[in-house]
Amino acid sequence: MIPTIPTPEELLDKGFSRGKKQADLIRSQKIPKHLKGKRIEERRVITSCQVIKDKLKSIIDAVPEIEELHPFYQDYIDITVGVDDMKQSLGALNWAYGIITQLEKEYGAKIRKNPSERATEIQKQAYGRISSVVYKIKKDLDFLDFAKQNLRNMPTIDFDATTIVIAGFPNVGKSTLLRQITGADPQVANYPFTTKGIQIGHTEIHWRSIQIIDTPGLLDRPVLEMNDIEMNAIVALEHLADAILFIFDASETCGFHLENQYNLLKQIEKIFADIPVYYLFNKMDLIEDREYLNEYIDDEDKSIFISAIDGEGVDEINKVIRSIKKIDRTPEEDDDEYY
Ligand SMILES: Nc1nc2c(ncn2[C@@H]2O[C@H](COP(=O)(O)OP(=O)(O)OP(=O)(O)O)[C@@H](O)[C@H]2O)c(=O)[nH]1
Ligand SMILES: [Mg+2]
Known part of the structure; x- marks a missing residue:
């Protein structure tokens, strides 16, 4: 460029x-x-x-x-x-x-x-x-x-593909999940803010191109207080997401309480009210009794329990992805702006 x-x-x-x-x-x-x-x-x-x-x-x-x-x-x-x-x-x-x-x-x-x-x-x-x-x-x-x-690492976006954005707190397993579903190779590490930019993986489901975007971790604070790294996640959600996979670290081994993760989810749902959100409870391999998760489950039908690290739940995620429709974001007054 x-x-x-x-x-x-x-x-x-x-x-x-x-x-x-x-x-x-x-x-x-x-x-x-x-x-x-x-x-x-x-x-x-x-x-x-x-x-x-x-x-x-x-x-x-x-x-x-x-x-x-x-x-x-x-x-x-x-x-x-x-x-x-x-x-x-x-x-x-x-x-x-x-x-x-x-x-x-x-x-x-x-x-x-x-x-x-x-x-x-x-x-x-x-x-x-x-x-x-x-x-x-x-x-x-x-x-x-x-x-x-x-700008050397500016991501190449396929604006025709259906796009799913993975979001959540730092260290919850977002990049691990991207690896599992797409075979992309983002960096994974057991500390927060490993991912600093936008990572993209591609897959195809029923001959449809699907683009999966892994974003930097977000904290439950107002958008205006977010730093530039977090803002990468927000602009991907705003302009690209046809659906959001919101990842919870059910084990809290990421170092953040479920309550804070839940607050972030509510904030995202409020800001991006038009975008469907699915709730992925990750690191279930570490959980013995999932009883205590109940208070964070708003919609059982849209909740999936997974272990990104060993691929548990990926089939169910793929089923969800298959049902996602592309959102038309073309502005109404000047449709020809993008052509
Ligand atoms: N036990 C277990 N550990 C997991 C699972 N998924 C991810 N992890 C671990 O959690 C840590 C964070 O994983 P990442 O995929 O880097 O998390 P992230 O959400 O991308 O983190 P940031 O990019 O820093 O926001 C790593 O040590 C992973 O190995 C899981 O399903 N089970
Ligand atoms: Mg990451």
Whole structure:
């Protein structure tokens, strides 16, 4: 999505060395003496400007218009690097492009108008101004490089597939379940917040593509207090989920009480009222008497008792997945926005 971003030094170096090469070609040509100096320096300045402009343009063109991306990607970029900063940096590159275009014209003309003896001096002025413009966008180039690194793992979403989002407290077994149902290979560990981004697994049920998304753990606190890692889970729920598999750690070995997990569930059900939720009570292999779970079971029909680690209950989950329908999220007023 973002190409390799040069430093100001690299950008100038590329422009100036190409300028020198082109100037040297003219140096070897037969040109009247009073014109030669001008021609050499004019070519040097114009080539340098063009090489720098081409590179800037290729960066600007390669980054997609953020407003045209699917809302999920817009939010993802915003959480990961910040949409405003991204726009500002691209704006700065555009600005530099414009100024260098002006300098190219201004100094090209100046070299042509003046005697050849002054050409080198004018070329030096031009290079000084080009350098200062390129150094002015240093922080923007730095930012775009940072954005490139951070967006490298941006998930590839299949917007046509039916999408199921696994959510729950940290350490309850979400990633373990993703492994069980899809064969994806997310990191699993016995500490909270192992998963920091969005993990995707794919499966097919009755020839239908199903996309299963594993999210970072959420705590039972207001959305406004959530950190960027947790927000990844919220935007996946908001934009992608056709159904939610809410995982409880029935054993509480995750380190969190069922009561807190239940509070989170209620919060999610309230925020995402249109999305069907299924309740998966995990780590049942550790439970001897499930009596005490009763107060957390709101709907017996939508509750499944599983052990993600040994695959217990996966058949029942697959049965549920088979019944899930895709939610149409196309906005009504401007349906063609996504096409
Ligand atoms: N006994 C038992 N342990 C499980 C089960 N499912 C997961 N675990 C263990 O619980 C711990 C957390 O599992 P993860 O799959 O990483 O949990 P997570 O919900 O993805 O955790 P975060 O990404 O940190 O939010 C690991 O040590 C797993 O081996 C299960 O069914 N039974
Ligand atoms: Mg995980």
